[in-house]
Amino acid sequence: MDNDFCPVHEAIQFLQEKWVLHIVRSLLEGPRGFNELSRSVGGCNPATLTQRLDRLVEIGIVDKEVQSVMPPRTQYRLTAAGQSLQRVIEEIDTWATSYLRPSADRGAVCEKHYLSSETP
Amino acid sequence: MDNDFCPVHEAIQFLQEKWVLHIVRSLLEGPRGFNELSRSVGGCNPATLTQRLDRLVEIGIVDKEVQSVMPPRTQYRLTAAGQSLQRVIEEIDTWATSYLRPSADRGAVCEKHYLSSETP
DNA sequence: TGAATCACTATGGAATGTCAAGTAGTATAG
């Protein structure tokens, strides 16, 4: 069953790790420092963030540049591979704005999408 | 900070739940039964799969149709909203086949993408 | 002088996911 390499499966495997998509989305707006990124992502604790960033660097999606150790200053930026994940985020964006509507508890899907005045 | 509703954030929140993208990807190929889906997804245990499916049904991405209780036979299929996630999966596919190469331990990004005979 | 910021690390507990086994009933194989 899994004797052949499936890149999509691999990609999904780490794209679904918690905060990864959020991190990429944030970095698409430009390079960030650690705390800056943390704030922008919103709700990820530093231990997890460190782990995710290490992994993203290891995979080759993010570039980590230590500008100075003391005082600490670091920049995280997307590599070319990371940048091209923009397409994925954009599609999620398109999907979300089409099908997701505000709901009190959870995200709920809006049914009326295809009922607009357009012929697919 | 989060006083306004961000659909993308919401979407990422559940798309990054473990196995969700795998499940959607599998169901894009057609409706599946429970065990069939489990096998196709590969590695997800029934407890988690049940939970994910319940949630996807609740959100409105998946439709669950119980054809018979005994002998048990159930069909899971994507709703229109679920179907349109195909775009997202396709972009992941495109990205993965461009940037991911087989590696022994983890997914590693292939650097040579932009070194082809094209001028960006 | 004292607080705030930087990039993290440490710790213990809470949430989440997994493993193995088991459920009722049918269908297939021997």
Add this chain to the structure above:
DNA sequence: CTATACTACTTGACATTCCATAGTGATTCA
């Protein structure tokens, strides 16, 4: 006729992951 495999799950114990909070040394700002 019996044994096995299949269906769609559930249960309970366990493992992994994640989170909240506090704290590090040095610099900047008031």
